[in-house]
Amino acid sequence: MEPILKGRGLVKRYGKVTALDNCDFDLYPGEILAVIGDNGAGKSSLIKAVSGAVVPDAGTVTLEGKEVHFASPIEAREAGIETVYQTLAMSPALSIADNMFMGRELRKPGFRGKWLRQLDRPAMEKFARDKLTELGLMTIQNINQAVETLSGGQRQGVAVARAAAFGSKVIILDEPTAALGVKESRKVLELIQDVKARGIPIILISHNMPHVFEVADRIHVHRLGKRLCVIDPKDYTMSDAVAFMTGAKEAPQAA
Amino acid sequence: MSQSDNYESVVSSAKSEVAKFDDDDKGLVGRFHHALHTTPALVPLIVLLAAVAIFGLVLGSKFFSPFALTLILQQVQIVGIVAAAQSLVILTAGIDLSVGAIAVISSVIMGQFTFRYGLPPTVAVICGLAVGTAIGALNGFLIARMKLPPFIVTLGMWQIVLAANFLYSANETIRSQDIAENAPLLQLLGAKFNIGGAVFTVGVVFLVVLVLVLAYVLKHTAWGRHVYAVGDDPEAAALSGVNVNMMLISVYALAGLICAFAGWALIGRIGSVSPTSGQLLNIESITAVVIGGISLFGGRGSIMGTFFGALIVGVFTLGLRLAGADAQWTFLLIGALIIAAVAVDQWIRKVAA
Ligand SMILES: Nc1ncnc2c1ncn2[C@@H]1O[C@H](COP(=O)(O)OP(=O)(O)OP(=O)(O)O)[C@@H](O)[C@H]1O
Numbered sequence: 356m357e358p359i360l361k362g363r364g365l366v367k368r369y370g371k372v373t374a375l376d377n378c379d380f381d382l383y384p385g386e387i388l389a390v391i392g393d394n395g396a397g398k399s400s401l402i403k404a405v406s407g408a409v410v411p412d413a414g415t416v417t418l419e420g421k422e423v424h425f426a427s428p429i430e431a432r433e434a435g436i437e438t439v440y441q442t443l444a445m446s447p448a449l450s451i452a453d454n455m456f457m458g459r460e461l462r463k464p465g466f467r468g469k470w471l472r473q474l475d476r477p478a479m480e481k482f483a484r485d486k487l488t489e490l491g492l493m494t495i496q497n498i499n500q501a502v503e504t505l506s507g508g509q510r511q512g513v514a515v516a517r518a519a520a521f522g523s524k525v526i527i528l529d530e531p532t533a534a535l536g537v538k539e540s541r542k543v544l545e546l547i548q549d550v551k552a553r554g555i556p557i558i559l560i561s562h563n564m565p566h567v568f569e570v571a572d573r574i575h576v577h578r579l580g581k582r583l584c585v586i587d588p589k590d591y592t593m594s595d596a597v598a599f600m601t602g603a604k605e606a607p608q609a610a
Numbered sequence: 611m612s613q614s615d616n617y618e619s620v621v622s623s624a625k626s627e628v629a630k631f632d633d634d635d636k637g638l639v640g641r642f643h644h645a646l647h648t649t650p651a652l653v654p655l656i657v658l659l660a661a662v663a664i665f666g667l668v669l670g671s672k673f674f675s676p677f678a679l680t681l682i683l684q685q686v687q688i689v690g691i692v693a694a695a696q697s698l699v700i701l702t703a704g705i706d707l708s709v710g711a712i713a714v715i716s717s718v719i720m721g722q723f724t725f726r727y728g729l730p731p732t733v734a735v736i737c738g739l740a741v742g743t744a745i746g747a748l749n750g751f752l753i754a755r756m757k758l759p760p761f762i763v764t765l766g767m768w769q770i771v772l773a774a775n776f777l778y779s780a781n782e783t784i785r786s787q788d789i790a791e792n793a794p795l796l797q798l799l800g801a802k803f804n805i806g807g808a809v810f811t812v813g814v815v816f817l818v819v820l821v822l823v824l825a826y827v828l829k830h831t832a833w834g835r836h837v838y839a840v841g842d843d844p845e846a847a848a849l850s851g852v853n854v855n856m857m858l859i860s861v862y863a864l865a866g867l868i869c870a871f872a873g874w875a876l877i878g879r880i881g882s883v884s885p886t887s888g889q890l891l892n893i894e895s896i897t898a899v900v901i902g903g904i905s906l907f908g909g910r911g912s913i914m915g916t917f918f919g920a921l922i923v924g925v926f927t928l929g930l931r932l933a934g935a936d937a938q939w940t941f942l943l944i945g946a947l948i949i950a951a952v953a954v955d956q957w958i959r960k961v962a963a
C-alpha cells in the first residue's frame with residue numbers, strides 16, 4: 356500500500372539547531388499513527404514541515420503519490436490537511452465561531468453575501484456549537500465568547516473541533532489532550548476513532564503512553580530529529596516504547 | 611496495582627447539556643466593566659457626551675447650537691478621515707507616520723496635474739487617489755515582505771514623501787480663486803449645505819459614511835475579522851489560514867487611499883492646494899485613535915471609538931476657545947486624556963470581573 360502522506364530526507368535547521376535531521380515519515384490511508392519522542396526531539400518540526408507551517412531546508416513531501424511543496428498552511432489546508440498546532444493557533448480576542456471559520460468564513464446567501472460580503476454569523480455559530488457538542492465541550496456557555504476567556508482545555512477542545520470538522524484527507528493533532536480533563540480527553544480519543552471510521556488517517560503526537568497505545572495502529576518513534584523506528588503497539592509494551600525514544604534500549608531494526 | 615480503577619469509563623454517563631449558571635448580580639461596577647469589555651467604543655462616547663454637556667452648560671447657546679456643533683464636525687473632518695486610516699493600521703499592531711504626508715502629496719498631485727499638465731480635474735483626482743494608494747501599498751510591502759518594523763518604514767516614508775512633495779510642487783501654492791474658477795471639482799468635499807442652522811460639508815458626510823462603512827466591514831466581513839486576527843497574533847493567524855502578508859499590504863494600501871481622500875478634503879477645507887498643509891496629521895490621527903480606545907498593541911478596539919476620539923479633540927478645542935482659554939490648555943487636556951485613555955484600556959483588559 357502507498358502512504359497517503361510521505362516525507363523523505365526532511366531537513367530543518369534553525370540557525371545552529373537541527374530540528375529535523377534527514378527524517379523520513381509515512382502515514383498510510385485510514386490509520387492512526389502516533390508520533391512519540393522526547394521534548395525537543397523534533398516532532399512538532401516534523402508535522403510543521405508536512406503541513407506547510409515551515410518550509411523544510413531539504414527533502415520532499417508527497418501527498419497521495421504527488422510531490423507537494425506547501426508554502427503556507429493555507430495551501431496544506433486546501434489540499435485537505437488539517438492541523439491542530441501545539442500552540443493552538445487561535446486569535447484570542449475573536450470569538451469561538453470566528454476562530455473556527457478563520458480563513459473559510461461562510462457568507463450570507465444572496466445579495467448580502469455576494470455584494471456586501473456579509474458573514475453568515477448564525478450559520479457559523481450553529482455549526483461551531485454543534486461541533487463543540489460532538490466533543491462534549493458542554494461547559495462553554497457562550498459561543499460568542501472571546502477565545503481568551505476560555506480555559507486552556509476549552510481552547511484546546513475548540514482547536515480539535517475545528518480540525519476534525521474540516522479535515523478531509525489528513526488530520527494532524529500535536530498534543531491535543533495535554534491540557535484536557537479526563538472527560539474531554541476521552542472525548543478527543545473517541546473523536547479520533549470516529550474520524551478514523553470516516554476513513555481519514557490521523558497523526559497523533561502525544562506524551563500520554565496509555566492513550567497512544569490505546570488508539571494507535573502504528574507508533575513512529577522520533578529521536579534526535581529523525582525517525583528511529585516504527586513499532587506496532589501490539590508487539591511492544593509502553594516501557595519498551597519509552598526505552599526506545601529515550602535511548603535506553605536499542606531500537607528494533609525491522610522498522 | 612490493586613486500585614486499577616477504571617476512572618475513564620465513568621465519563622460515558624456524564625451530563626450532556628450546555629452548562630448554565632444563575633446570572634448572579636455582579637453589581638453596578640461589574641456590569642459596567644462587562645459592557646465596556648464588549649463595547650470598547652463606550653468609553654470615548656461617554657467622555658464625548660460628558661464634554662458636550664459640560665461645555666454646553668458653561669457656555670450656553672454659544673456652544674450648544676447647531677452651528678457650533680456642526681462647526682466641530684467640519685474642523686475634525688480631515689483628522690477624522692486620516693484617523694480612520696490610522697485605525698486600520700493600528701488594529702494590525704502597526705503604525706503609519708506617513709499618513710499626513712500621503713494626504714498632502716495626493717492633494718498636490720490633484721492640483722498640479724490639473725493646473726500644470728491641464729488634465730481634466732476628474733483624471734487628476736483619480737491620479738491623486740492612485741498615488742496615495744500606491745504609497746500605502748509600498749509601505750505594506752516593505753512591512754509584510756521585507757519584515758521591517760512599521761514605525762521605521764513609515765518614518766522613512768514620511769520624510770521621503772514630504773521631500774518629494776516639496777521638490778515636485780516647488781513649494782508652490784495653487785490659489786483658491788483659480789481652483790474655484792477652473793476646477794471646482796477639487797473643492798467638492800468643501801461644498802457646504804445648510805440644514806436648519808446646522809452646516810455640513812460633503813467632506814463631513816464622507817467622514818461619517820466612511821466610518822460607518824469601515825465599522826461594517828470590520829465587524830461583518832471576513833477581511834475585517836482578519837484585520838483583528840493579524841493584529842492579535844500574526845503567527846496564529848497565519849497558522850489558522852490567513853494570508854498575513856496580503857492582509858497587511860491591503861490594509862496599508864487602503865489606508866493610503868483613505869489618506870488621499872483626506873488630501874482631497876483638505877483642498878475643500880482650506881480652498882487652496884498647499885504643500886505645507888497637514889503637517890500634524892500623523893500625531894493628531896494617532897491621538898484620536900488612542901483616545902478612541904484602540905490598543906496600540908493591535909487587535910482591540912473599534913473604528914467608532916476613533917470617530918468619537920476625533921470628536922472629543924474637536925469639542926475640547928472649540929469649547930476652550932469659545933471659553934477664551936489659552937490654546938495651551940487644550941493641549942494639556944488632550945495630553946491628560948491620552949494617558950487616561952490608556953489607563954482605562956488597561957482596566958478594561960482585565961477579563962475577569
Ligand atoms: N522557531 C524555532 N526557532 C529555533 N529553534 C527551534 C524553533 N522551533 C523548534 N526549534 C528547535 O528544534 C528542536 C525541535 O523542536 P520541536 O518543537 O520540533 O520538538 P518537539 O519534539 O515537538 O518537542 P515537545 O515534545 O516539547 O513539543 C528543539 O531543539 C527546538 O529548540
Ligand SMILES: [Mg+2]
Nearest residue numbers: 398399400441
Ligand atoms: Mg512539540
